[in-house]
Amino acid sequence: MKDPRVRKLCKQLVTYSCALKLGERVLIEMFGHQPELVATLIEEVYAVGAQPVVRLRDMTVQRALLRGATAEKWDFEAENDAALLRGVQAYIGIGACMNGFETSDVSAEKTTLYSKHYSGPVHGKIRVPHTRWAVLRYPTPATAQEAKMSLEAFEDYYFNVCTLDYAKMSVAMDALVERMARADKVHIKGPDTDLTFSIKGLPPIKCDGKVNIPDGEVFSAPVKTSVNGVISFNTPSMYNGVEFSGIRLTFRDGKIVEATANRTQRLNQILDTDEGARYVGEFSFGVNPFVTEPMLDTLFDEKIAGSFHFTPGHCYDTCDNGNQSDIHWDLVCIQRPEYGGGEIWLDDELIRKDGLFVPAALQCLNPEAFR
Numbered sequence: 001m002k003d004p005r006v007r008k009l010c011k012q013l014v015t016y017s018c019a020l021k022l023g024e025r026v027l028i029e030m031f032g033h034q035p036e037l038v039a040t041l042i043e044e045v046y047a048v049g050a051q052p053v054v055r056l057r058d059m060t061v062q063r064a065l066l067r068g069a070t071a072e073k074w075d076f077e078a079e080n081d082a083a084l085l086r087g088v089q090a091y092i093g094i095g096a097c098m099n100g101f102e103t104s105d106v107s108a109e110k111t112t113l114y115s116k117h118y119s120g121p122v123h124g125k126i127r128v129p130h131t132r133w134a135v136l137r138y139p140t141p142a143t144a145q146e147a148k149m150s151l152e153a154f155e156d157y158y159f160n161v162c163t164l165d166y167a168k169m170s171v172a173m174d175a176l177v178e179r180m181a182r183a184d185k186v187h188i189k190g191p192d193t194d195l196t197f198s199i200k201g202l203p204p205i206k207c208d209g210k211v212n213i214p215d216g217e218v219f220s221a222p223v224k225t226s227v228n229g230v231i232s233f234n235t236p237s238m239y240n241g242v243e244f245s246g247i248r249l250t251f252r253d254g255k256i257v258e259a260t261a262n263r264t265q266r267l268n269q270i271l272d273t274d275e276g277a278r279y280v281g282e283f284s285f286g287v288n289p290f291v292t293e294p295m296l297d298t299l300f301d302e303k304i305a306g307s308f309h310f311t312p313g314h315c316y317d318t319c320d321n322g323n324q325s326d327i328h329w330d331l332v333c334i335q336r337p338e339y340g341g342g343e344i345w346l347d348d349e350l351i352r353k354d355g356l357f358v359p360a361a362l363q364c365l366n367p368e369a370f371r
Contacts, residue, residue, distance in 0.1 A: 005159040006040050009213075012163060014044040017134040017210050018090040022049035025088040027131075029055045031062070032096030034138050041092065053088060059102040066106045066114055074117035081118075085126045096138040100146060100296065103241030108269040111240040115273060120314075120326030129317040136162065136213035137299055147295040161290045161300075164370075166209030169216060169287075172364040173206040176218045176285065179362065180204035183346040186222070186283065188231065188308070190335055190342025192248065195229035195310075197222035199283065205318050216288025216303040221321040222280050225254035231310060234339050235294045235301055235332040242266060243296065247331055249312075254279050256312065271312060276325030281315030284308060285344075285352070286332070289367035298330050305367050306336040306355020308344065 014020050026045055030038050038054065045052040065073075085091065103111075127133055137143055144154035184200040199220045209215045228251055236245040244267060250258035256278040261267045271277045286307035294301045302309045313327035335342035336355035344352045351358060356366050363369065 002036060002040065006037055008163050010040045010044045013092055013134055014048060017213065018092065018132045020045060020048050020050040020090055024090065025051045025053060026090040026092060027053045027084060027088045029057065029093045031057045031059060031094065034096045037138055059097045063103050063106060066103060066110050069110065069113065071113055071117050074114060078118045078121045081122050082126050085122065085131060089131060091127050091131045091133040093135040094138055096140050098140055098142050100142050100238060101241050106241065108266055112273050115326040124314055124326065134211060134213055135299065137297055143297065146297060161214045164290060166215060170206060170208035173208060173218050175361045176365060177204045177206050179346060180218065180220055185347050187345040191340040192232040193230060193342065195231045198226040202319050202321055212299055214288055214291060214300060214303055216291065217284045217286050219282050219284030219319065221282050221315050221319045224279055224321050224323050227251040227254045227280055233331045233333045235334055236296055237298065237331055238296050239270060239329060270327060273327050274325050276323045277313050277327050279323045280311055281313050281321065281323045281328060282311035287365050289370040301332045302330045304332065304334055307332050307334045
């Protein structure tokens with residue numbers, strides 16, 4: 001018997017996140033082996049009169065491809081997959097990997113090649129701006145281990161987080177959208193962090209279950225050359241199968257001029273992918289009340305209540321600060337007291353302190369408002 005929670009998730013993806021309509025096509029791309037999920041998604045797509053196109057991928061195979069691929073190989077695949085994406089109206093991407101570190105021994109040169117010749121042209125330039133898309137993870141023993149939970153406990157947590165009342169969250173986000181729209185200067189303070197930048201004229205965007213699952217963030221972007229100061233991230237981050245921790249960035253007039261981490265050389269190789277990789281394409285508040293602890297998965301970690309993320313690389317077309325890059329790397333900092341605390345100011349108003357919103361109009365986004 002199929003898990004009813006799987007049906008609920010699939011229906012949400014099809015009817016709410018991607019809002020599929022009669023006659024439309026959706027590309028379903030699965031990284032892993034979860035036939036029940038994919039089959040249920042197909043049924044829900046057919047139920048609304050849309051057409052599913054399915055691609056099943058395996059990370060062991062992907063590792064082998066990455067390790068030997070040339071630019072010409074990725075150019076060929078990019079040309080074909082770009083044509084496919086141009087022919088669909090929506091995209092659902094699912095990660096269900098058995099080993100989150102499967103590609104950790106792929107060299108930085110090979111991952112950069114993949115970013116420049118495949119993922120940037122296909123996903124950055126076509127999928128993100130031109131389709132209605134949703135990406136998500138799915139519970140596996142590997143993701144349960146990352147969350148430091150049993151598989152059963154993680155499944156319960158996962159379905160609670162991913163199928164929450166996004167419509168309620170969307171309404172609560174409106175006040176933050178309005179406040180950010182009026183803002184010019186942002187000042188972030190915290191342990192080894194003192195960063196200023198402007199978001200003037202760049203629209204805030206609420207993410208309320210229509211793009212990433214789980215969702216729960218409100219993002220904007222800094223004026224490209226306005227970022228100055230130092231920022232230290234207290235949440236580990238996985239990039240192409242490699243774990244980074246202790247990332248510390250120094251900015252001067254928008255550009256990352258110094259970058260250190262547990263893997264400083266590898267970090268700088270990523271930031272040297274292209275000119276835009278050392279500038280920032282996104283600044284975002286994480287506000288999902290049920291995502292509370294990091295689990296080395298950006299899709300979850302960037303939504304953590306009381307966090308923010310700052311993103312070297314490509315901006316989104318919906319909030320275009322002019323920064324173009326083949327990378328988009330969300331780096332997360334949690335500001336709750338147990339993680340060292342911190343403050344975010346908009347102009348001269350304290351907006352969030354130690355992970356909680358201060359102005360009365362924004363307190364509807366604090367976790368207690370959802371419990």
